[in-house]
């Protein structure tokens with residue numbers, strides 16, 4: 001699988017999985033990526049996903 005943040009390949013057996021309460025699964029190769037994505041998740045949600053679902057904001 002690939003890191004959900006930096007998109008680098010993660011060797012099997014390494015990395016960390018994170019499941020959001022909406023069911024989305026993230027993989028991180030390092031803590032830095034995890035922190036960055038989780039820290040920025042609100043912004044990422046607004047920029048990416050909600051644009052798909054709530055186009056008429």
Ligand SMILES: [Zn+2]
Pocket residue numbers: 003004005006007008028029030033
């Ligand atoms: Zn990464």
